[in-house]
Amino acid sequence: MNKRAEERRKQVLRATLKAISEKGFSVVTLQDIADYADVSKGVISYYFENKEDVFYHLLEWMTDRIFQNEYAAIQKESKAIDKMRAYVNAAFKSPEDNRIFYSVYLEFLAQVNQNERFREVNSNFYKNCWFIGSEIIQKGKSEGIFTNIEVESGSHMIRALIDGCLLQWLMRDDEMLHSYYRDNCYDAIITYLNYKDS
Amino acid sequence: MNKRAEERRKQVLRATLKAISEKGFSVVTLQDIADYADVSKGVISYYFENKEDVFYHLLEWMTDRIFQNEYAAIQKESKAIDKMRAYVNAAFKSPEDNRIFYSVYLEFLAQVNQNERFREVNSNFYKNCWFIGSEIIQKGKSEGIFTNIEVESGSHMIRALIDGCLLQWLMRDDEMLHSYYRDNCYDAIITYLNYKDS
Amino acid sequence: MNKRAEERRKQVLRATLKAISEKGFSVVTLQDIADYADVSKGVISYYFENKEDVFYHLLEWMTDRIFQNEYAAIQKESKAIDKMRAYVNAAFKSPEDNRIFYSVYLEFLAQVNQNERFREVNSNFYKNCWFIGSEIIQKGKSEGIFTNIEVESGSHMIRALIDGCLLQWLMRDDEMLHSYYRDNCYDAIITYLNYKDS
Amino acid sequence: MNKRAEERRKQVLRATLKAISEKGFSVVTLQDIADYADVSKGVISYYFENKEDVFYHLLEWMTDRIFQNEYAAIQKESKAIDKMRAYVNAAFKSPEDNRIFYSVYLEFLAQVNQNERFREVNSNFYKNCWFIGSEIIQKGKSEGIFTNIEVESGSHMIRALIDGCLLQWLMRDDEMLHSYYRDNCYDAIITYLNYKDS
DNA sequence: TATGAATGAGCTTTCATTCAT
DNA sequence: TATGAATGAAAGCTCATTCAT
Numbered sequence A, B, C, D: 001m002n003k004r005a006e007e008r009r010k011q012v013l014r015a016t017l018k019a020i021s022e023k024g025f026s027v028v029t030l031q032d033i034a035d036y037a038d039v040s041k042g043v044i045s046y047y048f049e050n051k052e053d054v055f056y057h058l059l060e061w062m063t064d065r066i067f068q069n070e071y072a073a074i075q076k077e078s079k080a081i082d083k084m085r086a087y088v089n090a091a092f093k094s095p096e097d098n099r100i101f102y103s104v105y106l107e108f109l110a111q112v113n114q115n116e117r118f119r120e121v122n123s124n125f126y127k128n129c130w131f132i133g134s135e136i137i138q139k140g141k142s143e144g145i146f147t148n149i150e151v152e153s154g155s156h157m158i159r160a161l162i163d164g165c166l167l168q169w170l171m172r173d174d175e176m177l178h179s180y181y182r183d184n185c186y187d188a189i190i191t192y193l194n195y196k197d198s
Numbered sequence E: 001t002a003t004g005a006a007t008g009a010g011c012t013t014t015c016a017t018t019c020a021t
Numbered sequence F: 001t002a003t004g005a006a007t008g009a010a011a012g013c014t015c016a017t018t019c020a021t
Helices: A002-023 A032-039 A040-046 A049-077 A081-093 A094-112 A116-142 A150-170 A177-194 B002-023 B030-037 B041-047 B049-076 B080-091 B097-116 B116-142 B149-173 B179-196 C002-023 C030-037 C039-049 C051-075 C081-091 C095-114 C114-144 C149-172 C177-194 D004-025 D030-037 D041-047 D053-073 D080-091 D095-115 D116-143 D151-172 D175-196
Strands: none
Touching: A002 A032, A002 A049, A032 A040, A040 D004, A040 D080, A049 A081, A049 A094, A049 A116, A049 B049, A081 A116, A081 A150, A081 A177, A094 A116, A094 A150, A094 B097, A116 B149, A150 B116, A150 B179, A177 B149, A177 B179, A177 C177, B002 B030, B002 B041, B002 B049, B002 B097, B030 B041, B030 B049, B030 B097, B030 D030, B041 C114, B049 B080, B049 B097, B049 B116, B049 B179, B080 B116, B080 B179, B080 C051, B080 D095, B097 B116, B097 B149, B116 B149, B116 D030, B149 C149, B179 C149, C002 C030, C002 C095, C002 D151, C030 D041, C039 C095, C051 C081, C051 C095, C051 C114, C081 C114, C081 C177, C095 C114, C095 C149, C095 D095, C095 D151, C114 D151, C149 C177, C149 D095, C149 D151, C149 D175, C177 D151, D004 D030, D004 D041, D004 D053, D004 D095, D030 D041, D053 D095, D053 D116, D080 D116, D080 D151, D080 D175, D095 D116, D095 D151, D116 D151, D151 D175
């Protein structure tokens, strides 16, 4: 039955996420994943073509979840400034979640140069992120703020800053800094967007 | 002779940089490195404790080179605004250099969670980067600009944006975008630093 | 199934015994063992932790087999003198068996200084050997012979002579001498045990 | 000059003995030996054909020294019984010496099956040992004792017991037992030699 | 569907030996 | 004579993948 298969695949992907976040991308074995998923090694080969295929689907699943979460967050707000805040808050969900997701995401990014499929998934994720940024900026413009910002490049810079901040936070390995980076990231974006030539 | 040893180690590190950038961190073998360096496999073990030790020294060497280059660049300028431009220009040295250095650096960052020594090297690199940012902001303040920016958090955001932009550029795999990201990065930083409350 | 695993392990141990006796302890490779066992290299790692673990279990298995064989032999006899003969005969089982077992056992003894686990197994084997010697001497004493011999030191000397003879025989590489050493060993022991002060 | 060469070779052999006794036969590297001898690795290759050649000469040197020492010891005594005591005492020189020499000797014995040259050296050592035993037994016979013992087989058994005792002592790793095994070995030999049919 | 035994390619690492200096 | 840099064969071990059950 298709439903069972879908459940199994999810089970494997969740286990893979956990395994990578704890052991590291290049160290994780199919046996590790099987152990975390509480299934036999054969199951993985049964539902996925090979190890790389598991990783591919994990990246797809992860980035989609992040996007869905962020997009849902901005939908709940009506004003551009609130949407922006919601976007950053969603990106900086929590130290625990960010640690797991971002450290694994980082491993994928590192593989992008060697894996065209990973690149495509990330390319799509970027488009979604920029879409969020664009929506917020355009909403702002319609509200009469963010007037000096180009929509496209603005959305690029917003995501660059979010990713740059999360990366720096992750590297500093101090959960206390999570709100520091979240707030400074938000402030920097707002400052950047609101700039008015004197 | 000590000089010969130093030369050999550099030779191996250069080869490792090339090997990782082309094959990827987790795929690169000692044989690959040996081939790129045009030496036998044994030489690597002769001059380094093990593979991880080669990587460690490569990261150290790379980040130090980047810092030295960036720091030298800002030293050449006298005005804060020019230093900032020089900093960004140095960070966005060239598509070719950035591609090699940044893709390898990214692989190291992905390993930081599994390797304490890598973390320490990067931690030091961050401090150097923030030092550059701080110097520029302080210079700006002494010139009467950048007045609304805190030195420390400002230096953090600057580096976050630079890294975020380089990361995004790298992921997009389009050398034409290099100047686009460099200029937008610079503009975003300047906008962020010069913000004046109305 | 557990039975299959046990069978496989035995298969590997038998192959290891053969491989060591023919190629030598420090020369034997996992590939050699795999070849002798007619399995792939991976099987060995699958059923044993590592090479040293294979050796450890081989030593355990060997010494246990030798002891069981010797102990069973003396059980079949009722008189002390017959038990003694049976013990020596069991120790000098046959040129072929002694060559294989004793040459491999000797290699293990040579490793005892570098391997605490080997030492423990041999220590246990010694205790078993001394137990056999003690039983025979005590039986003799109850029969009114072996009166001048201390049980403990007597059991030590008996095993020392047996091992010394087998070692010397092995070094001389002449299968014809097997019965010569067996008989002289037995005579020497009997002489030693029966000595009566005049 | 020949003298310098001889000195160098001795230096290397002494270092090899120490290296093997501390690290073990199969683990010791030429670098270890060079370090212990305080010479460069090249020196070893310069004065010996290869590693095996070093070992070969070490075995020769060791067994010759042991024999010379034991033979000199029995020469100092005039009566057979005193010679026998002197022989055993020389064989059980001291816990420290026995540990070093015998553990290394044992490693060589383990190699005899794989190395014809080692076998020859040991074969010659055996002949020397048996020669000592024969001399003592014959002297005893001329004194009217040891009458029931065959010279040849007696000399074989004597050495077998000495080696068996030293082996067992070495395996027990307790220096306190040294005098225990020495004295019991001597007693056992004397008992064995003096046996008189009633 | 699911298992896990078995395979063997391919990795890192060690080290005897060589040889230019 | 003496050095030690360099070589590369060969080892142990890991693990993705296959496949009989």
